Amino acid sequence: MKDKIAEKFLMVVAFSAILTLALISFFIFQQGLPLIFKAGLHNIFSTHWAPTRGHFGILSMIVGSIMVTAGALIIGVSFGLACTIFLSEFSSGTIQKTLKPIIELLAGIPSVVYGFMGIVILVPFVRTHFGGPGFSVLTASIILGIMILPTIVSISYDSLRAVPKTYREGSFALGATKWQTVVMLLIPAARSGIIAGIILGMGRAIGETMAVIMIAGNALKIPHSILDSVRTLTSTIALELGYATGDHRAALFACGSFLFIIIVILNIIAIRFKGKE
Amino acid sequence: MIIETAKLNLYYGKFQALKNINLQIKRNLITGIIGPSGCGKSTLLRVFNRMNDLIENVRITGSVFFDKEDIYSPLYDIIMLRKRIGMVFQRPNAFPLSVFDNIAYGPRVWGMNDKMVLNEIVERSLTAVDLFNDLKDRLKTSALALSAEKQQRLCIARLLAVEPEVLLMDEPCSALDPIATGKIEELMQELKKRYTIIIVTHNMQQAARIADEVGFMLLGELIEFDSAKKIFTNPRDKRTFDYISGRFG
Numbered sequence: 001m002k003d004k005i006a007e008k009f010l011m012v013v014a015f016s017a018i019l020t021l022a023l024i025s026f027f028i029f030q031q032g033l034p035l036i037f038k039a040g041l042h043n044i045f046s047t048h049w050a051p052t053r054g055h056f057g058i059l060s061m062i063v064g065s066i067m068v069t070a071g072a073l074i075i076g077v078s079f080g081l082a083c084t085i086f087l088s089e090f091s092s093g094t095i096q097k098t099l100k101p102i103i104e105l106l107a108g109i110p111s112v113v114y115g116f117m118g119i120v121i122l123v124p125f126v127r128t129h130f131g132g133p134g135f136s137v138l139t140a141s142i143i144l145g146i147m148i149l150p151t152i153v154s155i156s157y158d159s160l161r162a163v164p165k166t167y168r169e170g171s172f173a174l175g176a177t178k179w180q181t182v183v184m185l186l187i188p189a190a191r192s193g194i195i196a197g198i199i200l201g202m203g204r205a206i207g208e209t210m211a212v213i214m215i216a217g218n219a220l221k222i223p224h225s226i227l228d229s230v231r232t233l234t235s236t237i238a239l240e241l242g243y244a245t246g247d248h249r250a251a252l253f254a255c256g257s258f259l260f261i262i263i264v265i266l267n268i269i270a271i272r273f274k275g276k277e
Numbered sequence: 278m279i280i281e282t283a284k285l286n287l288y289y290g291k292f293q294a295l296k297n298i299n300l301q302i303k304r305n306l307i308t309g310i311i312g313p314s315g316c317g318k319s320t321l322l323r324v325f326n327r328m329n330d331l332i333e334n335v336r337i338t339g340s341v342f343f344d345k346e347d348i349y350s351p352l353y354d355i356i357m358l359r360k361r362i363g364m365v366f367q368r369p370n371a372f373p374l375s376v377f378d379n380i381a382y383g384p385r386v387w388g389m390n391d392k393m394v395l396n397e398i399v400e401r402s403l404t405a406v407d408l409f410n411d412l413k414d415r416l417k418t419s420a421l422a423l424s425a426e427k428q429q430r431l432c433i434a435r436l437l438a439v440e441p442e443v444l445l446m447d448e449p450c451s452a453l454d455p456i457a458t459g460k461i462e463e464l465m466q467e468l469k470k471r472y473t474i475i476i477v478t479h480n481m482q483q484a485a486r487i488a489d490e491v492g493f494m495l496l497g498e499l500i501e502f503d504s505a506k507k508i509f510t511n512p513r514d515k516r517t518f519d520y521i522s523g524r525f526g
Contacts, residue, residue, distance in 0.1 A: 166370035170432070173326060174383040174439055175360040184382065189373045
């Protein structure tokens with residue numbers, strides 16, 4: 001009897017989590033889709049954003065999101081993979097046990113703190129050494145790259161470690177060096193996990209809002225260089241939702257719908273790759 | 278004499294896994310090493326290509342000569358050693374790559390990237406283990422899709438591709454059924470003409486069937502080393518006799 005009650009209770013809790021997700025997606029699309037149809041894709045995919053006067057162009061924000069995310073990936077993936085390979089293959093047990101929790105701790109730092117560090121340290125650094133306003137694609141990419149490190153490192157580390165020891169032995173027994181083994185065997189063997197980690201990191205980078213608002217500059221235009229300011233989809237929603245009404249509000253939900261679609265696609269790809277292992 | 282050990286001791290931390298091993302392995306013979314589990318036979322095998330180097334806390338004293346050179350001298354080229362002394366493992370460890378890439382792995386490690394030459398090596402190696410006709414149309418498929426026996430053959434072919442002189446085999450048939458085992462044993466007889474083979478096995482019948490010389494190990498010691506005929510019909514040591522007559526093991 002008690003078992004039955006517990007089972008039912010847990011089921012209700014489990015389904016309520018799924019229900020929340022369903023409600024969120026329903027609500028976003030219910031609010032956003034009518035405007036997309038009303039304004040038309042031509043209006044939406046322009047660069048003219050004046051939502052109170054009937055111009056709902058979010059192209060520059062989409063470009064902004066893509067640029068910042070791509071930049072974050074360049075930094076996050078190169079540092080993340082280097083870090084993973086070092087941890088998994090070239091370091092002793094003690095170093096692994098110390099460094100891995102520290103890297104994972106990066107995931108626990110609130111994004112506003114990253115933004116704060118960005119404003120205080122990185123923005124002035126970029127401004128004096130590279131030029132431009134400092135609030136830029138480059139700055140946001142660097143900070144986001146650091147923020148997605150833990151996701152990339154922990155997932156790809158796990159998949160590298162999951163490569164059976166016998167493969168390594170087989171490779172060494174053929175006279176391969178450690179580096180050759182990593183490049184020729186371990187990375188191909190762990191490929192699906194590594195790609196899943198990168199895609200999840202990518203999802204995090206696209207969705208990040210606070211840190212990006214603080215350091216990207218939020219200028220509403222398509223950037224011409226990585227030193228220009230940008231505004232992302234998420235920034236727009238966070239900055240404007242407080243005072244938006246009517247179609248303006250609906251336009252922000254339309255931004256949300258696009259984000260939602262992008263992130264769902266990324267997650268599906270990530271799950272596909274993970275499942276392959 | 279191709280491999281020779283002198284006063285070889287090996288310790289895992291405080292535990293002594295090999296005790297004063299002196300043995301001589303002759304060229305182009307199959308040397309079997311038998312003994313109960315945990316007697317140190319796999320450890321001994323891994324001394325010859327320095328695979329024990331991968332384990333932490335291993336300490337070795339004494340010397341091991343390969344082609345008259347001490348492989349544990351500080352300047353010895355381990356990478357070259359592992360090319361000349363190849364190893365087949367207990368469980369087939371075909372890499373999760375295509376059949377072709379598995380065979381080409383070793384040559385690529387050694388800097389061979391010429392597609393024509395690689396094609397030739399793959400064909401030659403697969404032919405040597407009698408897999409080529411079977412797999413010639415499936416070179417691009419994953420090696421993991423093959424049966425265990427074929428994977429083990431593939432692993433042997435992968436070794437042959439780097440043209441070693443000695444093949445170390447660590448219970449190569451333990452994951453295979455009797456028919457597959459028989460086929461691998463046939464293959465070993467064939468390979469003996471060109472390579473020196475050292476095989477570790479806990480299967481005495483296997484050693485009796487294929488080995489020319491046999492060493493019996495117990496608790497880290499090499500109790501007896503002689504021709505297979507002598508070991509299995511008229512052993513000198515009582516412990517060897519007890520083991521081969523099935524009193525323990």
